[in-house]
Amino acid sequence: MPHTTPGAPAGGPDGxxxxxxxxxxxxxxxxxxxVEPDNAAYRSRVDHLSAGDLRDMYRDMVLTRRFDDEATALQRQGELALYAQGRGQEAxxxxxxxxLAPQDFVFPSYREHGVLHVRGIDPVDRLRMYRGQDHGGWDPAESNVHLYTLVIGSHVLxxxxxxxxxxxxxxxxHGDPERDAAVITYFGDGATSQGDVSEGLVFAGVNSAPVVFFxxxxQWAISEPTSRQSPAPLYRRGEGFGxxxxxxxxxxxxACYAVTAEALERAHAGGGPTFIEAYTYRMGAHTTSDDPTRYRERAEEEYWRQRDPIDRVAALLRAEDGWDEAWAAEVDAEAEALGERLRTGVRExxxxxxxxxxxxxxxxxxxxxxxxxxxxxxxxSETGHATAGTGATR
Structure with a gap:
């Protein structure tokens, strides 16, 4: 299975x-x-995507970021007890x-707001746990999406x-796209240091389980850089388990769509697991209780800000005459409406x-x-004590 194509950042400005x-x-x-010889197989997996499909991806990325920004603001206003930001990881x-196919099952950690958006989880329900209103917020059986998991790495098992x-x-x-199912689990670089992730890889590898480890x-496990998690690229962890x-x-x-589509195709066919390392950057804080300025340099943040995943899709659409100003204005208006709905819904x-x-x-x-x-x-009843939950810290 090919695992590299040219294009990784090399050199460049400070940061x-x-x-x-x-x-x-x-x-x-x-x-x-x-366009490189080594990525031909992956390019073939996106050939069918139209400009309309790219616009849909752009829209969902913009809405995911607006959700992220609005949730962060709600936490700052005391409406949420905590929030884990995902800015920069939308792609x-x-x-x-x-x-993903509808029958595939998702096991997220606690930052996969974009995945939940695509899978149709109500935006207010995604914040019930962060408000302290509910242990989960949605019914996994309705969406094939498990609840958020705060214990690092446990959901991989x-x-x-x-x-x-x-x-x-x-x-x-079975070769039936409407029947064959698979599982995908999302976790961060820091979780790869947890024993549960290694155990999950052992069981998946030995049993050829239909699971994608995403x-x-x-690059930051809270305040610890990836270099403190592993001396080798993280995708090599999967290779060690076969x-x-x-x-x-x-x-x-x-690229994220293409490699995941290939991994899921293998899992659906009975070919077993795949480990995907998506090399990205957390542009925000680990959570709203974190201050990344204490361990990151501004030059590093600026380097990645210039590689914003949403700007990249916009540039591609413009380069291929798929950009439409009226449509872009509609997306912005939809984002504004999402923000208003989130503010109102959470407070209610x-x-x-x-x-x-x-x-x-x-x-x-x-x-x-x-x-x-x-x-x-x-x-x-006997004491007359009102012991209803308190919701968020106010």
């Missing part, structure tokens, strides 16, 4: 990354198509999500187990009753939980 490992790239930072998320389950249920290898290497691996330009939405979320903590503990009725709920309800 350029020291890591110059080649990667799959189909669109340059300035919006030109990258990796939207591009990979576009490759869940994803692998789920993939082994659909494999044993006979849902792969690592968004945004899992086909590829490194892709995470700011190139077409009521505090849940305290008894909600007894719900969804087990899949079926459990005697101990039932008894504890009954005791708690009696306590509330």
């Amino acid at each position: 350029a990354p020291a890591d110059v490992t080649p990667l799959v790239q189909l669109v340059s930072p300035t919006g030109e198509r990258v 990796a998320q939207v591009g990979s999500a576009y490759a 869940h994803a692998t187990g789920y993939a082994m389950g659909i494999q044993r249920d006979g849902l792969v290898g 690592c968004q290497n945004n 899992v086909p691996s590829v490194r892709v330009d995470g700011n190139d939405v077409l 979320l009521g505090a849940p009753p305290a008894t909600a903590m007894f719900e969804h503990v087990y899949a079926t009725e459990h005697a101990q939980v039932t008894a504890e709920r009954a005791w708690f309800e009696q306590y509330e």
Whole structure:
């Protein structure tokens, strides 16, 4: 399986990354198509995409960023207890999500706002957990998207187990695009240092599980650079477990779509797992409790700001006569409407009753939980204490 094509950043102004490992790239930072012999197979996977498809990707990336900016503002206003920013990672998320089939199942970490947007998760529901209103926010069975996971790397094992389950249920290898299913799990560079990720790779590799490990290497595990996580490029981790691996330009939405489409095609056919390292950059903070100015240089941030994934799609559309000013204005208006809906919807979320903590503990009725709920309800009734949840910190 080819895993490199020319195009990785090398040299350049102060702030350029020291890591110059080649990667799959189909669109340059300035919006030109990258045509090289080694990326021909990946280019063939995007040949069918029209200018309308590119505009759809651009739209979803813009809306994802507006969601991100609005959620950050809501946290600053005290409406959310915490928020994990995803600014700069829109191409990796939207591009990979576009490759998914409806029956594929997604296991996100806590920053995959663009993936959830493409999969149709209501924007207000995506923030219920961050407001402290709900442990999750949506029904995974309705969208084939698991709830956000805050425990670093733990969901990778869940994803692998789920993939082994659909494999044993006979849902792969039929050649039927509407039946064959796969799993994709998203995690960051820091999570690759967790044992759960290694264990997931072991089980997936040994069992040829239909799972795609999508690592968004945004170069900072909170305040620790990737160089403190691994002396070798992260995609080599997958190779060590016998899992086909590829490194892709995470700011190139077409390249992310192409490599994910290939990985999912292999998984659907029964060919087993793939490890994808999307080399990107977290332009914002790790979370709203983080201050990246304490560990990052301005020159580095400026270098990546000039390689903004949304600007890259806009440049490509303009270069190929796919840009339309009226349409762009409509996208901006839609983004404004999304911001207003998010502000209104989040503020209207009521505090849940305290008894909600007894719900969804087990899949079926459990005697101990039932008894504890009954005791708690009696306590509330006898003492007159109002113990409803408080929602966000105000």
